[in-house]
Amino acid sequence: MSRxxxxxxxxxxxxxxxxxxxxxDDPLQSRQDLPKVIKHxxxxxxxxxxxxSSPRLERFSKIIFPRPSHPLQPARISEWTNIGSFPSPLQxxxxxxxxxxxxxxxxxxxxxxxxxxxENTTMSRELxxxxxxxxxxxxxxNQARPCIVTCGGLCPGLNSVIRELVMTLKKMxxxxxxxxxxxxxxxxxxTHMTIAELTEERxxxxxxxxxxxxxxxxxxxxxxxxxxxxxxMGYNQIFIIGGDGTHRGAVKIFEELKRRRVMxxxxxxxxxxxxxxxLIDKSFGFDTAVEEAQRSIKCAKIEAKxxxxxxxxxxxxxxxxxxxAMFATLASRDVDCCLIPEVHFELDGKxxxxxYIEDTLRRKGHMVIVVAEGAGLELxxxxxxxSDFDESGNKxxxxxxxxxxxxxxxxxxxxxxxxxxxxxxxxxxIRSVPANASDNLHCSLLAQSAVHGAMHGFSGFSVGMIxxxxxxxxxxxxxxxxxxxxxxxxxxxxxxxxTTMQPSLSGxxxxxxxxxxxxxxxxxxxxxxxxxxxxxxFKPASQPTVFEPDExxxxx
Numbered sequence: 001m002s003r004x005x006x007x008x009x010x011x012x013x014x015x016x017x018x019x020x021x022x023x024x025d026d027p028l029q030s031r032q033d034l035p036k037v038i039k040h041x042x043x044x045x046x047x048x049x050x051x052x053s054s055p056r057l058e059r060f061s062k063i064i065f066p067r068p069s070h071p072l073q074p075a076r077i078s079e080w081t082n083i084g085s086f087p088s089p090l091q092x093x094x095x096x097x098x099x100x101x102x103x104x105x106x107x108x109x110x111x112x113x114x115x116x117x118x119e120n121t122t123m124s125r126e127l128x129x130x131x132x133x134x135x136x137x138x139x140x141x142n143q144a145r146p147c148i149v150t151c152g153g154l155c156p157g158l159n160s161v162i163r164e165l166v167m168t169l170k171k172m173x174x175x176x177x178x179x180x181x182x183x184x185x186x187x188x189x190x191t192h193m194t195i196a197e198l199t200e201e202r203x204x205x206x207x208x209x210x211x212x213x214x215x216x217x218x219x220x221x222x223x224x225x226x227x228x229x230x231x232x233m234g235y236n237q238i239f240i241i242g243g244d245g246t247h248r249g250a251v252k253i254f255e256e257l258k259r260r261r262v263m264x265x266x267x268x269x270x271x272x273x274x275x276x277x278x279l280i281d282k283s284f285g286f287d288t289a290v291e292e293a294q295r296s297i298k299c300a301k302i303e304a305k306x307x308x309x310x311x312x313x314x315x316x317x318x319x320x321x322x323x324x325a326m327f328a329t330l331a332s333r334d335v336d337c338c339l340i341p342e343v344h345f346e347l348d349g350k351x352x353x354x355x356y357i358e359d360t361l362r363r364k365g366h367m368v369i370v371v372a373e374g375a376g377l378e379l380x381x382x383x384x385x386x387s388d389f390d391e392s393g394n395k396x397x398x399x400x401x402x403x404x405x406x407x408x409x410x411x412x413x414x415x416x417x418x419x420x421x422x423x424x425x426x427x428x429x430i431r432s433v434p435a436n437a438s439d440n441l442h443c444s445l446l447a448q449s450a451v452h453g454a455m456h457g458f459s460g461f462s463v464g465m466i467x468x469x470x471x472x473x474x475x476x477x478x479x480x481x482x483x484x485x486x487x488x489x490x491x492x493x494x495x496x497x498x499t500t501m502q503p504s505l506s507g508x509x510x511x512x513x514x515x516x517x518x519x520x521x522x523x524x525x526x527x528x529x530x531x532x533x534x535x536x537x538f539k540p541a542s543q544p545t546v547f548e549p550d551e552x553x554x555x556x
Contacts, residue, residue: 035108036060062116064124073128074453074461074474075254081261083137083457089174090132104131104452110469112279127471130449130463132172137265137457138236140173144455147235148198149181149188150216151242151249155273156288157435157443158241159206159213164447165239166203172448173455179235180213185249186220188229195233207440210432221249227256236264237454243272244483247462251475254460265454268462268475269446273431276321278481279473280464284446286324287438289317289430293328296426297368301334304366307420311357311367311408315401315425318372322486325372326496336360336367337502341374342486346507347407353505354411361419369404373427376400401425445470 077083088103108131113124138144148165150158162180169175180198181187187195196214206213230238230253240250247268254266270277275286293316300312316325322340329335337356339345346352360367380398405423412419435443442465449463449470461472486493 035105061118064111072125072474072477074458074472075258077137077263077265077457077459080258081263083263084139084143086136086139088132088134088136088455089140090172091134102132103134104129106133110466110471112466114467127466127473128458130453130470130472132452133456136173136455138455140175140455142176144169144173144175144237145177145234146175146237146239146454147179147181147195147230147233148214148239149184149241150212150214150271151184151240151246152216152218152271153273154211154216154431155271155285156210156292156431156433157284157439158211158216158271159203159209160435160440160443161241161269161271161284161447162198162213163203163207164444165451166198166200168448168451170200173451179233183215184217184220185222185226185246186217187215189222189225207443208434210434218245221252223249223252223256226253227260227262230257230264231260231262236262238264238266239269239450239454240267241269241271243270244277244479246271247475248479251460251479254475258459265457265459266475267450267454267459268478269450270462270464270478272483273324274318274321274483275323276483276485277464277478278484279466279477281466281468282442284439284443285435286327287442288433288436289324290327290331291436292426292430292433293324294332296424297328297332297334297370300368300422300424301332303422303424304368307366307422309361309365309417309419311361311369311419311421313369313371313401313405313408313421313423315371315373315399315423315427317427317430319374320483320485322372322375325370325375326486326493329370329496330492330499333499334368335370335500336364337369337505338496338500339369339371339375340486341372341377342488343375343505344378345376345505347379347411349507351504352507354408356503356505357408357412358415358417361417371400371404373400376404 090103108129109126110129111124111126113122116122146165146169148162150162166178169178178198179195181195182193183190187193198214203213238253240246240253242250247270250266250268257264257266270280270283271285272283273285273289275283277283293314296314296316297312300314302312304310304312316328318324318341320341322338322342325338325340329338337353337360339353347354349355357367357369377398377400380400380403384398401423405421409419409421445465446463449472453461453463453472458472460475462475462478463470464473465471
């Protein structure tokens with residue numbers, strides 16, 4: 001017997017829907033999107049021996065018990081000042097009734113740790129789910145006074161986030177005015193910059209352009225002057241788009257406004273092209289960066305194949321994390337060697353980079369190398385002592401692309417071997433392009449989640465995607481964890497090794513390194529990967545897994 005035609009869900013979302021009403025095979029996404037609550041089960045985490053039996057629960061293999069402690073939850077403005085309570089305009093607008101049917105329940109959470117074990121009890125953290133709420137802390141049309149600021153370096157998708165913030169505020173919530181703060185934090189108080197209104201007409205098409213329509217800059221954070229300006233201008237929703245350094249500044253703004261008992265919601269939208277913000281699945285702009293990096297790798301491959309002993313060397317972004325280099329390598333499948341900050345390598349020796357280049361050229365006649373900008377810094381610092389810092393407090397890095405090119409050319413000249421090396425550096429091209437389709441969608445959902453959270457009265461939070469769902473993350477969690485790095489023991493990095501077939505590059509010949517060289521020679525270009533050893537091929541660098549930036553450091 002065939003199923004009836006799929007229709008719109010006949011129910012309003014609720015956080016009390018019972019699991020017995022849920023069919024695991026139900027095709028309606030709106031039903032599958034609901035928490036499966038067993039309403040009458042009074043079982044807590046310390047009473048897991050209590051049986052729960054029902055024929056309708058047979059399809060479910062896990063029952064998750066709540067703990068008394070509350071999930072990680074952002075602050076509420078009501079904790080330090082009086083706020084109003086207004087019904088969401090999505091409840092009574094017939095043209096947007098579909099949005100009203102998707103209100104998020106007050107107790108809905110998203111599990112962070114979803115990898116389970118079929119035979120053992122497992123644990124997970126919870127974060128508050130993002131989405132529209134029935135009740136608002138701000139009257140949208142005559143009380144909400146939002147502003148938007150972008151800080152740090154450029155990243156694909158900035159304009160997409162700005163556009164969707166404005167459109168959500170104005171179209172969904174009917175906010176009368178949204179302001180754009182020019183050129184980062186200093187735009188709040190600088191007398192040489194003008195704060196401009198962001199109208200629907202002005203932002204309508206900006207997602208087709210790279211960069212930030214309101215400008216961006218590093219540094220310029222002055223908590224007192226920024227908060228004085230926020231109070232003087234009457235802003236009560238401050239949307240801050242930036243990386244880890246920007247978020248540390250946002251936490252200070254949040255704490256100062258809270259100390260002054262100002263009714264204001266401070267909201268962060270994580271931005272880093274390097275994808276090195278902890279906890280979240282990915283940062284916006286990363287997919288675009290990987291896609292654009294692939295184009296450069298493809299060009300390097302063509303250059304290398306078209307020359308005698310051709311080497312295509314591509315330098316990609318990644319000051320402290322090799323995420324872009326790693327994913328671009330995996331996506332392109334054209335790379336013979338991937339160098340990232342997390343993995344130590346040596347130039348000389350029987351298991352060094354020079355010898356691997358020699359072996360690859362002898363075997364294939366050409367080679368493609370991808371290097372992240374922060375790779376090999378310890379080698380460069382042996383030769384060049386640099387103590388310069390940029391305006392954000394980040395140490396200025398020597399150009400690893402030029403350094404590596406110089407040393408490779410010099411080494412093969414001494415060997416009497418002809419090579420043709422082309423260095424490609426697409427850094428600023430990647431930063432300034434418009435977001436691709438995947439990132440545009442991601443940016444839109446981040447912006448909508450930020451507005452929904454601010455309107456409900458949450459503050460001091462960032463929005464992000466965790467396990468494909470959008471959540472509200474206390475800013476302190478992002479700042480406390482610092483920047484993430486590539487885990488060289490992870491399956492993802494092992495996939496890189498299986499793709500490039502590169503040896504340890506440790507400099508000293510070892511059984512493992514020699515066997516990898518022999519394997520590469522024997523395979524003659526085959527992508528088959530066999531590794532009899534259980535140890536990682538690569539030697540991790542001495543840095544810890546998480547990079548903790550200096551207090552004054554700004555995001556990239």
